Amino acid sequence: MRLLYHLPHSPFARKVRLVLAEKRLPFELRLEKTWERRPEFLEINPTGQVPVLTDENGLIIAESTAICEYLDEAYPDIPLIGRTLAERAEVRRLVAWFDLKFNHDVTRHLLGEKIMKRMAGRGQPDTGALRVGYANLKNHMEYLGYLAEARKWLGGTNLSLADFAAASHLSALDFAGEVDWSVSAAAKDWYARIKSRPSFRPILADRMPGITPPAHYADLDF
Amino acid sequence: MRLLYHLPHSPFARKVRLVLAEKRLPFELRLEKTWERRPEFLEINPTGQVPVLTDENGLIIAESTAICEYLDEAYPDIPLIGRTLAERAEVRRLVAWFDLKFNHDVTRHLLGEKIMKRMAGRGQPDTGALRVGYANLKNHMEYLGYLAEARKWLGGTNLSLADFAAASHLSALDFAGEVDWSVSAAAKDWYARIKSRPSFRPILADRMPGITPPAHYADLDF
Numbered sequence: 001m002r003l004l005y006h007l008p009h010s011p012f013a014r015k016v017r018l019v020l021a022e023k024r025l026p027f028e029l030r031l032e033k034t035w036e037r038r039p040e041f042l043e044i045n046p047t048g049q050v051p052v053l054t055d056e057n058g059l060i061i062a063e064s065t066a067i068c069e070y071l072d073e074a075y076p077d078i079p080l081i082g083r084t085l086a087e088r089a090e091v092r093r094l095v096a097w098f099d100l101k102f103n104h105d106v107t108r109h110l111l112g113e114k115i116m117k118r119m120a121g122r123g124q125p126d127t128g129a130l131r132v133g134y135a136n137l138k139n140h141m142e143y144l145g146y147l148a149e150a151r152k153w154l155g156g157t158n159l160s161l162a163d164f165a166a167a168s169h170l171s172a173l174d175f176a177g178e179v180d181w182s183v184s185a186a187a188k189d190w191y192a193r194i195k196s197r198p199s200f201r202p203i204l205a206d207r208m209p210g211i212t213p214p215a216h217y218a219d220l221d222f
Numbered sequence: 223m224r225l226l227y228h229l230p231h232s233p234f235a236r237k238v239r240l241v242l243a244e245k246r247l248p249f250e251l252r253l254e255k256t257w258e259r260r261p262e263f264l265e266i267n268p269t270g271q272v273p274v275l276t277d278e279n280g281l282i283i284a285e286s287t288a289i290c291e292y293l294d295e296a297y298p299d300i301p302l303i304g305r306t307l308a309e310r311a312e313v314r315r316l317v318a319w320f321d322l323k324f325n326h327d328v329t330r331h332l333l334g335e336k337i338m339k340r341m342a343g344r345g346q347p348d349t350g351a352l353r354v355g356y357a358n359l360k361n362h363m364e365y366l367g368y369l370a371e372a373r374k375w376l377g378g379t380n381l382s383l384a385d386f387a388a389a390s391h392l393s394a395l396d397f398a399g400e401v402d403w404s405v406s407a408a409a410k411d412w413y414a415r416i417k418s419r420p421s422f423r424p425i426l427a428d429r430m431p432g433i434t435p436p437a438h439y440a441d442l443d444f
Contacts, residue, residue, distance in 0.1 A: 046319075046365070047319065047323055059307065059308055059311065061311040061315070062315050063314065063315045063318045063319075065287065065314060065318055066311050066314035066315045066318060067311075069291075069310070069314055070307060070310065070311050070314075073307060073310065074307055085281065085292060085295060085296055086281055088291070088292065088295065089281065089283040089288050089289075089292050092285065092287060092288035092291055092292075093283070093284050093285045093288045096285045096287055096288060097269065097285075100322075101269055143268070
């Protein structure tokens with residue numbers, strides 16, 4: 001059976017879950033408490049991070065970009081990284097935008113402080129980090145709104161990994177009640193569209209001990 | 223003409239330069255002082271970072287992973303991301319290891335403090351950051367040595383983007399005199415092999431104002 005080591009709030013694991021579901025590839029989830037640094041897990045991924053995929057053919061693939069590129073090559077029926085060279089370059093630029101820049105500017109501050117610290121039992125959020133995260137999130141929501149207004153999907157005319165990367169970070173932050181959707185109507189409309197996809201359902205059903213998501217989190221008409 | 227916006231010490235730009243040279247694709251370099259945040263450059267890459275490639279066909283590609291994946295798809299004669307699915311997954315895992323983890327643990331501390339601050343005129347290096355960077359570098363050199371001992375090249379039997387990603391970070395740090403090559407004989411031997419390639423020559427000839435590299439920097443028998 002295909003197996004994905006994950007953490008429910010990890011945007012990088014959420015992205016892979018969405019890709020697997022969009023490609024109709026069945027898989028099982030295994031919760032990996034990365035802060036416990038389990039030796040058997042470090043053996044298969046020396047960074048100690050999720051996601052890691054064990055595919056049906058026995059291949060073990062670590063790191064979310066490597067996994068998504070692998071899935072698009074091994075299961076090409078539903079391509080998710082664009083069709084032309086130009087489209088593929090734009091999708092990959094945006095995936096890096098969310099996984100590197102958005103993560104650096106926003107996710108690590110807000111999610112790191114509020115959820116990771118709680119799950120790992122590492123004390124209270126640092127208010128300075130939260131302030132930085134909120135200020136950056138507003139700018140990013142405006143960029144997201146700009147893309148959503150100019151294009152059908154974030155990477156262009158086709159739904160792609162760019163949408164899943166963005167939606168993974170935003171859904172994890174939304175779970176923690178951190179997203180102000182009033183900043184951009186276009187961004188909100190884009191998120192409502194992606195959130196309504198069947199691939200998103202298991203993610204909206206996720207619960208984490210000690211954290212109650214806001215009422216609109218799983219609401220498709222938020 | 224193919225054009226690469228770069229900074230001489232940027233490991234991400236060095237990686238793209240190596241890929242272009244290995245694929246025998248001629249290009250011109252354009253120095254982009256990213257800290258000046260030039261509006262025309264932000265227009266083509268809103269992150270404001272190098273590298274950005276303008277290809278002969280007019281395509282503009284931002285972000286080093288997107289550029290390297292593009293080059294391997296557009297110019298496949300000399301493949302650099304592995305041949306089998308398993309090889310490709312391993313090469314991409316290692317590229318992420320160096321570009322994300324090594325960069326986070328080492329490069330941003332040592333290069334960020336010593337070179338970026340000097341080039342952007344932003345004051346003295348922070349000794350705390352340097353200490354963290356040196357401690358992490360030692361562990362990474364051991365991992366690099368372990369890989370170099372077990373395999374012909376870092377990603378397996380073929381020279382690949384994994385080698386170029388690693389060599390880009392290490393050569394930028396070596397320029398600043400930060401690498402203790404005595405930690406691992408296997409890592410040093412691997413670096414001597416990659417450094418001897420014709421694609422590396424222009425990188426070893428780079429000079430930056432106000433910084434003198436150590437005597438061994440451009441020496442192939444260091």
